[in-house]
Amino acid sequence: MRVELQEEKAIIVLDGKLDLGCSGELKEKVQAALAAGFKTISLDFTHVSSIDSSGVGKLLLLKKMLKDRGGELIVFNLASEYIQKMFKIIHLDRVIATEQRSVEKGMPSV
Numbered sequence: 001m002r003v004e005l006q007e008e009k010a011i012i013v014l015d016g017k018l019d020l021g022c023s024g025e026l027k028e029k030v031q032a033a034l035a036a037g038f039k040t041i042s043l044d045f046t047h048v049s050s051i052d053s054s055g056v057g058k059l060l061l062l063k064k065m066l067k068d069r070g071g072e073l074i075v076f077n078l079a080s081e082y083i084q085k086m087f088k089i090i091h092l093d094r095v096i097a098t099e100q101r102s103v104e105k106g107m108p109s110v
Contacts, residue, residue: 003029009040015047018055030062039071046077051086063096076101 001022004011010033012026030041041062063073076099078084087093 010038020054023058
Protein backbone atom coordinates (compact mmCIF):
# COMPACT_ATOMS: atom_id res chain seq x y z
CA MET A 1 0.00 0.00 0.00
CA ARG A 2 1.38 3.37 -0.96
CA VAL A 3 0.18 6.97 -1.11
CA GLU A 4 0.61 9.15 -4.20
CA LEU A 5 0.07 12.88 -3.91
CA GLN A 6 -1.54 14.73 -6.79
CA GLU A 7 -2.32 18.44 -6.44
CA GLU A 8 -5.31 18.55 -4.09
CA LYS A 9 -5.91 14.84 -3.56
CA ALA A 10 -4.17 11.80 -2.17
CA ILE A 11 -4.36 8.49 -3.98
CA ILE A 12 -3.90 5.35 -1.92
CA VAL A 13 -2.88 2.41 -4.07
CA LEU A 14 -4.04 -0.86 -2.54
CA ASP A 15 -2.72 -4.30 -3.36
CA GLY A 16 -4.05 -7.81 -2.75
CA LYS A 17 -6.77 -8.21 -0.17
CA LEU A 18 -8.64 -5.50 1.73
CA ASP A 19 -9.25 -7.36 4.97
CA LEU A 20 -8.72 -7.18 8.71
CA GLY A 21 -4.96 -7.49 8.23
CA CYS A 22 -4.56 -4.28 6.23
CA SER A 23 -7.64 -2.23 7.11
CA GLY A 24 -5.81 -0.61 10.05
CA GLU A 25 -2.96 0.50 7.78
CA LEU A 26 -5.50 1.95 5.34
CA LYS A 27 -7.10 3.99 8.13
CA GLU A 28 -3.67 5.30 9.18
CA LYS A 29 -2.84 6.36 5.58
CA VAL A 30 -6.16 8.20 5.26
CA GLN A 31 -5.67 9.93 8.62
CA ALA A 32 -2.15 11.01 7.58
CA ALA A 33 -3.48 12.41 4.29
CA LEU A 34 -6.19 14.32 6.18
CA ALA A 35 -3.60 15.67 8.61
CA ALA A 36 -1.54 16.86 5.62
CA GLY A 37 -4.55 18.86 4.41
CA PHE A 38 -5.93 16.59 1.70
CA LYS A 39 -9.76 16.55 1.54
CA THR A 40 -10.18 14.18 -1.40
CA ILE A 41 -8.89 10.65 -0.89
CA SER A 42 -9.01 8.24 -3.81
CA LEU A 43 -8.49 4.51 -3.37
CA ASP A 44 -7.01 2.68 -6.36
CA PHE A 45 -8.50 -0.83 -6.45
CA THR A 46 -6.68 -1.89 -9.64
CA HIS A 47 -4.74 -4.63 -7.84
CA VAL A 48 -7.26 -5.53 -5.11
CA SER A 49 -8.31 -9.15 -5.51
CA SER A 50 -10.77 -9.51 -2.62
CA ILE A 51 -12.48 -7.68 0.20
CA ASP A 52 -14.05 -9.03 3.38
CA SER A 53 -16.55 -7.59 5.85
CA SER A 54 -13.87 -5.75 7.83
CA GLY A 55 -12.66 -4.13 4.58
CA VAL A 56 -16.21 -3.05 3.73
CA GLY A 57 -16.66 -1.74 7.26
CA LYS A 58 -13.41 0.23 7.03
CA LEU A 59 -14.53 1.80 3.72
CA LEU A 60 -17.78 2.92 5.34
CA LEU A 61 -15.92 4.30 8.36
CA LEU A 62 -13.50 6.21 6.11
CA LYS A 63 -16.40 7.58 4.05
CA LYS A 64 -18.04 8.90 7.21
CA MET A 65 -14.78 10.28 8.59
CA LEU A 66 -14.10 12.19 5.35
CA LYS A 67 -17.67 13.43 5.04
CA ASP A 68 -17.60 14.74 8.62
CA ARG A 69 -14.50 16.79 7.71
CA GLY A 70 -15.87 18.13 4.43
CA GLY A 71 -13.92 15.64 2.35
CA GLU A 72 -14.70 12.95 -0.18
CA LEU A 73 -13.78 9.28 -0.59
CA ILE A 74 -13.57 7.91 -4.13
CA VAL A 75 -12.87 4.31 -5.12
CA PHE A 76 -11.61 3.77 -8.65
CA ASN A 77 -10.59 0.99 -11.01
CA LEU A 78 -12.60 -1.87 -9.57
CA ALA A 79 -10.71 -4.35 -11.74
CA SER A 80 -11.85 -7.54 -10.00
CA GLU A 81 -15.21 -8.84 -11.19
CA TYR A 82 -15.76 -10.25 -7.69
CA ILE A 83 -15.32 -6.81 -6.11
CA GLN A 84 -17.53 -5.15 -8.74
CA LYS A 85 -20.31 -7.64 -7.91
CA MET A 86 -19.76 -7.18 -4.17
CA PHE A 87 -20.10 -3.39 -4.48
CA LYS A 88 -23.35 -3.80 -6.45
CA ILE A 89 -24.89 -6.55 -4.29
CA ILE A 90 -24.44 -4.63 -1.04
CA HIS A 91 -25.12 -1.26 -2.75
CA LEU A 92 -21.73 0.07 -1.72
CA ASP A 93 -21.53 1.73 -5.15
CA ARG A 94 -24.48 3.91 -4.09
CA VAL A 95 -22.76 5.03 -0.89
CA ILE A 96 -19.16 5.47 -2.08
CA ALA A 97 -18.32 7.17 -5.38
CA THR A 98 -16.74 4.74 -7.85
CA GLU A 99 -14.93 5.55 -11.09
CA GLN A 100 -13.03 3.79 -13.84
CA ARG A 101 -9.89 5.69 -14.81
CA SER A 102 -6.18 5.28 -15.30
CA VAL A 103 -3.62 6.40 -12.76
CA GLU A 104 -1.29 9.12 -13.95
CA LYS A 105 2.40 8.28 -13.84
CA GLY A 106 5.05 10.39 -12.19
CA MET A 107 3.17 11.35 -9.05
CA PRO A 108 5.27 11.63 -5.91
CA SER A 109 4.88 8.77 -3.44
CA VAL A 110 4.88 9.05 0.33
